Amino acid sequence: MRAGQATTAVIGGGLHGLACALALVQRGQDVVLFERSWIGRRASSATAAGVRTLWRDPAEISLSLEALERWYRMDALVGDDCGFRAGGQIKVAESHAEMEALAARFAQMRELGFHHEELIDARELRRLAPMISEHCVGGLIARRDGAADPHRTIAAFRRAVEGHGAVIREGIAVMALEPAVGGWRVVTDAGSWTVRHVVNAAGAWGAQVCRMVGEVIQFGYKASMVFVTERVEQAFRPVFSTVGRSLSFKQSSQGTLVVGGGIQGGGDLEKGLTQVDFRALAKGAAAAQELFPAIRNVQIVRAWTGLEGKTPDLLPVIGPSARASGVFHIFGFSGHGFELVPLVGEIVADCITYGRSRYDIGSFDVARLLT
């Protein structure tokens, strides 16, 4: 394969790499994107694809609210609505103590000046989810939230990126980054490219790319599991999570039930292998069944585990490298980066193209993780 030149190399063909590549070509840059496997192979297709502003860390609420607005305009951005359905996201309280925790969160949001979360009582909860178990006492809802179709999202971003002339190279892994005149030499297992800027969108492997430029950070990974059932009659639209357990539960537009919530399976970053741990996943099934007793006989047809980077504070890494000029990071979304896809790439593309972004990304600085 021929090596070549571009102004920017993006490492990682997940949704964040794609979104950044798209923003860069829209700003007039030549972009080459390298993906070790195939586009979307990792977290971006494993994702439960919740579009959630609810219950986020206060540090990322502003970004997530801005990203949410873009989900409503997805068609204009990538030519497809990506299957986004705004049925709301609800955090369910299963006891009065849990309801108090929701009330405290609600008060905190008001204090910070955020109004996207709203307390609902048992009646409203049952109106939104008639099948929900009797014992649930209320919830906290973000009504404009929802969920999308990850495969459609990947396909739409891919089409948009290629349509704007960026080059996507699948099956190519970046092995090293070497300083070169005016930028970086990107050494891959299929030749070298010389570029001015590098975007590290390597997901769970983000810290490996950091190490290529001498940046050693505190970083771990998650191996989150999801299972999906056969199709059942459309019964509800919101996405449910609970205060007390690891659960996220929704019905897709195809009618399948999708259960996740960050329950951990097995993964091996070096080999890129994952394993489903059904003993752990059983807790998710039990929780889903306790919340929605009617689903107990529905058949599970597929389960999987996806790998994603995890930072100690569970906030992503967004912005310039602390050590290497011309290198920019977008990784470490710690299990909730899908919602941020339509915004973050643009922020980094602005940093690269214009030297700054109009969003405050101070909390996401890689410097906080340096060892």
Place this chain on the structure above:
Amino acid sequence: MLRPDLLIVGAGPAGMSAAIVAARAGLKVVVVDEQPTPGGQIWRGIEANAGTSRGRALGEQYCSGLATVRTFRECGAVYWPSTRVWQVESTLGTYVTGPGGTRVVAPRLVLIATGAQERPAPFRGWTLPGVMTVGAAQILLKNPGSVPSEPVWIAGCGPLALLYAHQLIRMGGVVAGFLDTRPSTPLRETLQLAGRAALRSSRELAKGASWYAELYCRAGRYVPDVVDLQALGTDQLEGVRYRTAAGRVEEIRTSLLLVHEGVLPELHTVRSLGCEIQWDAGQAAYRPVLNEWGECSHPDILIAGDAAGIGGAVAAVHRGRLSALRILQRLGKVAAEPEMTEENCRAALAHALVLRPFLDRVFRPREQVFAPDDDTIVCRCEELRARDLCAALSGSVGSNQLKAFTRAGMGPCQGRQCGLTVAALIAAAEGRHMSEVQPFRVRPPLKPLRLCDLAGLADESRSS
């Protein structure tokens, strides 16, 4: 948690034979099978049917299974009927659900003896009610013993289609017609292979020839050289249109069509473990890469019977025994029966496989099986046509990517119905050989699992 020496998946000829050798030698053996009684596909329901007129009608080879099933029942292996294995971890943690609920077994070694599945062979209209496979129809013959009340049309290629017709006729059923989709084999090649086989296995050959002769005489019609089929009807099968190699197109009326295009190794479990597989051009199927003992690329998993490559029931028995002998060797035991030696098993296996090259050649599936036309539904679960899949096949995408693009293979059959066709479409579109195309990655559970059966495992972990 139960920790047997050996867990065997499948209580057909291979699984039972292996269990007998292993258990008699003193190993702790657990055998799991989703059927309510032992016997696998070929000897399904044998205990109930043996000695009855139905049993006799099903034939000598069918009845011969009773001895093995009885020995198996008494061999000391723990047998869990009506139990499904739905996950085998690479550390061999094995998840099963049966009448007693869901549990996890942690064996030292696993023998996969899951047999064969019928080759999915899509054609226009194959999803209409009234079209079913010969294999499914044969299960009905063996189980409640129901003989179709109306005359049936059979379309297919392979020994099972002939055997079914033979059994049906003996049970008083009527074959309205047989559309033989077997491509004609060059005469010289056939004779050569048959000659070689005849020296060692003339009885089997004669049996096959007599089935054919019976079809000629007893079927309402016999149509050779059928290359293309179309099931007609809107909500229910009303007729079949077929085309012969000579280009003749005809239509018949029927509300029941049984189809069959041969069988494939059932590799779902094997592939979920990432065990190496290869394309077997002779059988036009993927098969696991195995050594002479049935050991695969996973150090603690062995594969026997048709899951190891189609060989039939007798070969399955001997492959099962050979794998069991290897397992005994590895766990420091010896077979209880003095005649159970590697040498004897290998000789018997070789004899059982004499006819195989002939059968593989003569019943090689027609090309159309791998190249459905645009309008044919390939993925039944998601109702995707060949056209939808081909449209997504731009650039170089593998099966897994195509699955992500189109949802093919994401439904309840978990890709068992469309996996091979999808691989064939990719190979054709990219001008590559099947050996260079990977079928869908298999995701657990290996069998659909009720949510409450998974949830039950949470209680188990809490209590243990």
